[in-house]
Amino acid sequence: MPLIGGGAPLLLWAIISYSGAFANAFFPTPVQILQAGAKLLSDGVLIGDILASSGRVLFGFLAAAIVSIPIGLLMGTFHTMEGLFSPVVGSVRYMPVAAFVPLVMIWFGYDEPAKVLIVFLGIVLYNTTMIVDAVRKIPNEILNAAYTLGVSRPILLFQVIFPAALPSILDTMRTNIAGAWNFLILAEVIAAKQGLGFRIIQSQRYVDTDKVLFCICVIGLIGLLTDYALRKLAIALTPWSEHS
Amino acid sequence: MSLSLDFVNNPLAGRFWGSATSAMTELSLHPPGAAGSKFPAPPPPEELPDKLCVQKISKIFDYQSQPLTVLQDVDLSLKSNEFVCLVGASGCGKSTLLNIVAGLTAPTSGRILVDQEEVTGPGSDRGMVFQAYSLFPWLTVAKNIEFGLKLQKLSKRERRERIAYYLEVVGLSRFANAFPKQLSGGMKQRAAIARALANEPEVLLMDEPFGALDAQTKEQLQLFMREMWERTHTTILMVTHDVEEAIFLSSRVAVMEAHPGRIKESVEIELPEHRELEMKSEVSFIQLKRRITTMLGHG
Numbered sequence: 404m405p406l407i408g409g410g411a412p413l414l415l416w417a418i419i420s421y422s423g424a425f426a427n428a429f430f431p432t433p434v435q436i437l438q439a440g441a442k443l444l445s446d447g448v449l450i451g452d453i454l455a456s457s458g459r460v461l462f463g464f465l466a467a468a469i470v471s472i473p474i475g476l477l478m479g480t481f482h483t484m485e486g487l488f489s490p491v492v493g494s495v496r497y498m499p500v501a502a503f504v505p506l507v508m509i510w511f512g513y514d515e516p517a518k519v520l521i522v523f524l525g526i527v528l529y530n531t532t533m534i535v536d537a538v539r540k541i542p543n544e545i546l547n548a549a550y551t552l553g554v555s556r557p558i559l560l561f562q563v564i565f566p567a568a569l570p571s572i573l574d575t576m577r578t579n580i581a582g583a584w585n586f587l588i589l590a591e592v593i594a595a596k597q598g599l600g601f602r603i604i605q606s607q608r609y610v611d612t613d614k615v616l617f618c619i620c621v622i623g624l625i626g627l628l629t630d631y632a633l634r635k636l637a638i639a640l641t642p643w644s645e646h647s
Numbered sequence: 648m649s650l651s652l653d654f655v656n657n658p659l660a661g662r663f664w665g666s667a668t669s670a671m672t673e674l675s676l677h678p679p680g681a682a683g684s685k686f687p688a689p690p691p692p693e694e695l696p697d698k699l700c701v702q703k704i705s706k707i708f709d710y711q712s713q714p715l716t717v718l719q720d721v722d723l724s725l726k727s728n729e730f731v732c733l734v735g736a737s738g739c740g741k742s743t744l745l746n747i748v749a750g751l752t753a754p755t756s757g758r759i760l761v762d763q764e765e766v767t768g769p770g771s772d773r774g775m776v777f778q779a780y781s782l783f784p785w786l787t788v789a790k791n792i793e794f795g796l797k798l799q800k801l802s803k804r805e806r807r808e809r810i811a812y813y814l815e816v817v818g819l820s821r822f823a824n825a826f827p828k829q830l831s832g833g834m835k836q837r838a839a840i841a842r843a844l845a846n847e848p849e850v851l852l853m854d855e856p857f858g859a860l861d862a863q864t865k866e867q868l869q870l871f872m873r874e875m876w877e878r879t880h881t882t883i884l885m886v887t888h889d890v891e892e893a894i895f896l897s898s899r900v901a902v903m904e905a906h907p908g909r910i911k912e913s914v915e916i917e918l919p920e921h922r923e924l925e926m927k928s929e930v931s932f933i934q935l936k937r938r939i940t941t942m943l944g945h946g
Contacts, residue, residue: 544778544779544780544781545780545781545783547746547751547775547781548775548777548781548783548842549783549794550749550750551749551770551773551843552771552774552794552795552798552843553769553770553795553798553799553846554798562794566785641785643785643786643826643828644784645828
């Protein structure tokens with residue numbers, strides 16, 4: 404079935420593009436797309452673009468994880484911490500991150516930190532709210548059992564709440580790395596000298612539709628690989644959990 | 648901003664009232680290694696002071712901004728080595744009472760004494776077995792048992808001995824390294840019982856521990872629990888809605904009535920010390936069952 408599900412759209416694409424109904428400059432054939440990719444590779448830009456974009460996503464994503472995991476755990480666990488953070492987390496979450504992009508550019512310029520920051524801003528609040536939810540969903544029996552075994556609060560946080568929420572935290576990370584790519588492309592489309600988003604915008608200027616499509620496919624492929632890797636990581640880190 | 652550590656998820660919400668670490672003066676169970684003498688006779692209960700004492704406990708909840716009295720002036724005491732079952736219709740507040748004894752819910756008024764000392768808040772002197780889902784899924788069975796032992800700062804050797812001993816007691820030695828998700832419902836409950844017992848609490852509290860199991864597993868575990876008590880004579884307070892289960896397991900059944908919840912009557916179970924499942928169909932057993940059921944029915 405996955406073969407049909409994946410093959411059918413590709414076949415449809417091939418039929419339309421080879422039929423000549425649209426000019427190939429706008430609707431390139433699969434072979435042309437691959438040739439465009441080969442060209443990008445031989446020009447020596449493809450690897451650099453992939454590394455630049457992946458690096459930005461990686462740093463933004465890691466920074467968001469490092470900030471959101473402790474804050475989410477604290478907010479989910481302590482009323483006072485929720486009171487402290489929820490005005491920011493609750494309200495800023497509804498402001499579109501795209502609207503912050505110009506501000507980030509004004510404050511931080513056009514260099515690497517600005518792009519990493521946009522990725523970070525894009526996902527950090529989603530991460531946090533999702534982790535708060537994960538903590539809230541820990542069954543009461545688990546916490547009460549820990550209490551009757553004699554835990555203190557720090558031990559409860561580190562040795563019960565954290566491991567109990569870990570599977571959901573890892574799920575959250577997997578869901579939000581897709582978001583990280585969204586925000587990266589947004590940042591690169593606006594200002595960059597390198598990266599897959601930059602390559603897409605530049606190709607658009609020269610109506611290199613085949614290159615645009617190739618770069619989109621590369622992003623999709625990286626997404627698939629990351630998802631697979633994170634799933635494996637989740638299974639390795641939480642072998643005790645029910646994995647679908 | 649005051650950083651009072653009030654847990655969102657915790658019914659205590661900010662009231663970590665006193666540390667309930669009444670010193671464990673004596674072990675109510677055999678220490679590991681003394682497993683040879685399997686069925687020691689318990690000391691006669693009359694001569695011992697109360698192990699657990701529930702004094703005039705009341706609990707009033709806010710229900711749709713109306714005060715709702717769930718428990719009113721509940722008095723109950725357990726002698727050392729007693730196995731008492733608390734039965735009552737659903738909604739009579741028996742689980743609330745157990746949670747108050749465990750220190751997981753604060754009473755509106757009244758006191759809980761363990762070994763004549765007042766306890767507030769949860770502590771390892773009162774171990775608890777829940778209806779289900781209370782094992783830590785991220786720890787193996789052995790590590791689940793070890794969790795409380797580490798908190799008590801037992802040495803590695805002592806921990807290893809106790810784990811091995813209690814795994815053997817509940818018949819899960821072969822599953823020491825299994826994760827909870829790999830166990831059946833009955834095995835999970837046995838592991839949870841082992842974890843609570845390994846902490847060697849003064850009193851073991853059980854909240855409908857077999858309520859989520861199928862009939863056959865339930866009977867097996869009843870038999871197991873009774874044998875375990877015959878072996879260890881831990882002081883146990885167990886909540887159940889199953890009258891037959893209560894009679895089979897306990898030395899005394901406390902019958903609760905509802906609205907407001909209080910202890911209506913205590914029924915001594917004068918069945919032989921050693922019990923078999925067949926006893927459930929004996930005349931004396933059925934008479935007891937009818938008597939208690941009548942008390943529950945015509946509250």
